[in-house]
Amino acid sequence: MIDRRTLIAGAGSAVAASVLGAPLASAARRSGGAFPKGFLWGTSTAAHQIEGNNINADLWVIENLPGTMFADRSGDAANSFELWPTDLDLVKGMGLNSYRFSLEWARIEPDKGHFSNAMLDHYKAMIDGCRMRGLHPAVTFNHFTTPRWFAAQGGWQNPEAPDLFARFCDRAARHLAGGIGHAMTLNEPNLSGVIGEILPRQLMEGDRKMQLQAAKLLGVASYSPGVNLWVENAAVYRANQMEGHRRGAAAIKAVRSDLPVGVTLAILDDQAVGQNSMRDRIRERYYGEWLRLAARTCDFLGVQNYERKRWDANGALPPPEGSPRNGGGAEVWAGSLAGAVRYGWEATRLPIIVTEHGVNSDDDALRAWLIPAALKELKAVMDDGVPVQGYLHWSLLDNFEWGFGYHHRFGLHSFDPKTFKRTAKPSAAVLARIARANRV
Ligand code: GAL
Numbered sequence: 001m002i003d004r005r006t007l008i009a010g011a012g013s014a015v016a017a018s019v020l021g022a023p024l025a026s027a028a029r030r031s032g033g034a035f036p037k038g039f040l041w042g043t044s045t046a047a048h049q050i051e052g053n054n055i056n057a058d059l060w061v062i063e064n065l066p067g068t069m070f071a072d073r074s075g076d077a078a079n080s081f082e083l084w085p086t087d088l089d090l091v092k093g094m095g096l097n098s099y100r101f102s103l104e105w106a107r108i109e110p111d112k113g114h115f116s117n118a119m120l121d122h123y124k125a126m127i128d129g130c131r132m133r134g135l136h137p138a139v140t141f142n143h144f145t146t147p148r149w150f151a152a153q154g155g156w157q158n159p160e161a162p163d164l165f166a167r168f169c170d171r172a173a174r175h176l177a178g179g180i181g182h183a184m185t186l187n188e189p190n191l192s193g194v195i196g197e198i199l200p201r202q203l204m205e206g207d208r209k210m211q212l213q214a215a216k217l218l219g220v221a222s223y224s225p226g227v228n229l230w231v232e233n234a235a236v237y238r239a240n241q242m243e244g245h246r247r248g249a250a251a252i253k254a255v256r257s258d259l260p261v262g263v264t265l266a267i268l269d270d271q272a273v274g275q276n277s278m279r280d281r282i283r284e285r286y287y288g289e290w291l292r293l294a295a296r297t298c299d300f301l302g303v304q305n306y307e308r309k310r311w312d313a314n315g316a317l318p319p320p321e322g323s324p325r326n327g328g329g330a331e332v333w334a335g336s337l338a339g340a341v342r343y344g345w346e347a348t349r350l351p352i353i354v355t356e357h358g359v360n361s362d363d364d365a366l367r368a369w370l371i372p373a374a375l376k377e378l379k380a381v382m383d384d385g386v387p388v389q390g391y392l393h394w395s396l397l398d399n400f401e402w403g404f405g406y407h408h409r410f411g412l413h414s415f416d417p418k419t420f421k422r423t424a425k426p427s428a429a430v431l432a433r434i435a436r437a438n439r440v
Pocket of ligand 1: 187266410
């Protein structure tokens, strides 16, 4: 199986980091590279990808099906459910001041309507643990995975879904909102239901079969997990996520009106090439309605960017020859983050937080190069007046990369799958140096 964003970005052949060139000429250092005081520097994670043994989550069923398309089972992951204090120490040790993580709905509401105070306390301890270390907690209420019972009742296609999500947000906010710094409802919902349009048929068909197999195993009519390539009714799925976001955000605000609430969107840096480029149509298709909804309902926009894409009148152009590539073969282009951030701001006029940016690569030199190169471009955009409030790198640790399992590595740290010992990669020191200096 393949991840959703990589599919949008397309693929190519890998080259060594040694061919890295200068990304953009426009990175003028107008204010000497200094970021504003209070700028958030952090790393991003998601519960299912690092916690381990998330057995009530929808995806656990899919990962463990005989013949699953998933490359690995999530299994123990990085055992961060136990080791979160170690993780927070790593973030603090890098001199960062923020940590993005997600609540696991399946742990907090393991059965429909039954909320676990112990699990809410677990996340409260993490939030308090952030505060004790001087880290600003940026909390995603739902990062893709939903409870198994939710998927078994139609997932986001269930007419009840928006209310169920809003009820979860209400309960979680009442327990946790006091300590949260920034709250995010859903992660990258803009890709839901549209990704299938550009997928090879056999992947979609394989995903459909896994969902049918899971439904059969559990004896339910349908099984619709939050991580998917195929959805039966994309229009309903999207409409329910949009309504879920609206009601979820309102529920959080009802508990704490001064808490900034946003949504995170996956945004490529889509560039128009030549006459009649299809770029704007692509933008409308993949981001349009979510950007409009965010503008009406959010205090900030979380921008998640990994790649650029160049569009002419007929389609996407292949990456320039010799360009650096990530582990999946897609182009790595340092200016893409700044381009996506500028677009997100122009479309919404909301303050921006970079809630994810990074690179899938076994070659940490590529990551160490990308971080300062992308941040120089980001700073140039900020100097043009785009209000960016933070940069949260994906990811603190190598982790369970959905369909790719443990084969795609985005971490500033690796971990040993037996002892769970974390080891910093050289790129961690690169981000640490920039964050400590608050300049690039
Ligand atoms: C995002 C997603 C993350 C992580 C990352 C790297 O789309 O929110 O969970 O998988 O991409 O692939």
